[in-house]
Every structure is written in C-alpha cells, then in structure tokens.
Amino acid sequence: MTTARKRMVAPTKPAQDDYILTDQVGHLLRRAHQRHTAIFQDMIGNVQLTPTQFAALVKIRDVGEVSQNELGRLTAMDPATIQGVIHRLKVRALIARRADPDDRRCTLLSLTGSGHALIERALASAKAITAATLAPLADNERATFLSLLRKLS
Amino acid sequence: MTTARKRMVAPTKPAQDDYILTDQVGHLLRRAHQRHTAIFQDMIGNVQLTPTQFAALVKIRDVGEVSQNELGRLTAMDPATIQGVIHRLKVRALIARRADPDDRRCTLLSLTGSGHALIERALASAKAITAATLAPLADNERATFLSLLRKLS
DNA sequence: GCAAATTCATACGTATACATATGATGCGGC
C-alpha cells in the first residue's frame, strides 16, 4: 500500500472543456424557468395561484367556455396535466363545469364569479411579474430575446 | 356618451390586447423548457437518464467527490430535489456514497464504474441534444440567445 | 467554552409534467 499514492490524478479532472453543463441551453432554460417561477410566487400576492393555474384561468377568460383538452392545447398542457390543474381550481370554485350538449365526451369549463374576480386581480401582478423577469435585460435586448425564445417554444 | 352601445360586448371578448398569455416570457420559457425536455428524452438513447439525473452525473464527473447539498448548488437543485435524484441514481448503482471523515453531517458522492461508463456514453448524445434544441435559430442568433438567457438564470 | 445560529440530509405534502392505459363517445370509410 505504500505505492497507493496519487495513482488517479487524471480521473478527478476530466475534460470540462468539452462539455460545460452550465453553458448548455437546457440547463440555462431550466434555471431561467426556475427563476421566473420564484418571481411569480413572490409577486402574485395573496391570490394563491401557480403559473399554470393562472394560465388556465386567463385562457378561459379570453376564450370563454372551452373543453378541458382544448384548454390544455391553448395553454401547452398535457391532458393529464390540465386535468389536475382544473381539478384544483374546481375545488376552489374558481371554475364551473357543465356537460357539452353537442358532444357528450366533453366538459365545458367556465369562470365562476369569484374566478373572474380573482383573475382580474391577478392580472395586475402578472404584468409586473413579466417586467421583473425581464429586468436583467436592457430595453433593446428584451424584444430580441423574446423573438428568439419564441422560435424555441 | 349616448348610452352603452358596445357596453355589453366586452364581457364575452375581454381585453386580450392587454395581456396575451402566449406572449409572456414565463409562458415562453415554460414551453421552451418543455420542448427541450422532450428532445432530451428522444435523443438520450437507451441510457435511461432524465435531464436532472444527467446533470448530477456530469457534475460529479467534473468535480469528483462532493457532498449532496453542494452538488445541488452546482446543478441548481434544491436539497429536497437533489435528495430524490441521488436516491434514484444510487438504487441503480451509478453513484457511491461514503461518510465524510471531516464532517459527519455530510455524505460524499462519487461515480461508480458503471456510472462513469454511462455518463461517457450519454455525453455524446448530450452535445447533439443541445444542437437540436438550438436548431431553429440561425448560427449568429445562438450566441445572442445564450448570452441573454444567461442573464435571466 | 458554550449557547445560538447554521448546515446537512431526510421526510412529508403539494403541484406540475408526461407516459400509458381505460372506458365512453364521436366520426369517417366502406
């Protein structure tokens, strides 16, 4: 064992130059998304809404009655994902459901009165949240960034 | 002034102009992250790794032995999150753990032989995944995008 | 030196996010 000295120097320092994790677009996207979510939770106020719950409510407000899967497509959520989101909003009575008279597979979703009131309050915060997320960028950089980001979504 | 002609039109068609969900940076970040995750799962190959599992393995490879919380900081994961990631990698024997002789609170993590072999195989795919994610952008746009994205992470 | 504050890893609860499977329903092709 006296020869057990530092036999393995190389393995402890592999080729970082080749693939730097924190420079990869996937890692940066994940961190930027994390940061935005944190800002959202900080700034959304006493209205208890997650980003996806907010998205679902805003979209229903925009389009009116809509089926669950259709709402998922409009907000980029899997049917399995939107199901849980809607369920939690329904429990809080922010959303109402009724059977679609024309297609018995579908459930039509709409905002309740309190849902409407809540989303209107949340919208003010939402604009500030977008501004806070983009705050590290200069004015002229923001449009550039959004334009490029849109191409990747 | 003469009464509300278009007063009642508004409720069914609310101010979309004011806040367009799909133009908000948070929504675009979420969708871009979704797209990257899908590309990752498609291209990572028969190596069964999620993006965060891959990140943990790559980072251990880069820095050698490291405590669990420290690894979390290096890969932008909460202590609660990294705990689950490490647990799943440990079950698959891709990671080994030993007590830190200098700090009995800590557990030192390292790659096993198969962990090392697996991450080396995954690295080839990882470069292609980054390229595929950025494929919608022109060459000159990619550096711009990454530079701006880094400011938001 | 020692009490207070911090850090480490874990555990529990909630909320996306998606693959997959299922049963009910609608629709197109023949």
Place this chain on the structure above:
DNA sequence: GCCGCATCATATGTATACGTATGAATTTGC
C-alpha cells in the same frame, strides 16, 4: 349502417421542484 380509429376525461405511476419540518452535527458569536 357499422366497424375501426380518433378524441375526451380520468386514473396510475414516475420524476422533478420546492416549502416546511426535523434531528444530527458544525460553526459562530460572545
């Protein structure tokens, strides 16, 4: 008409992601 296929909503399982709480261990502040 009706059979095959698609769609809708749900259910289950796995994996982040994080807040909060906990107990053990270490560092600090005085």
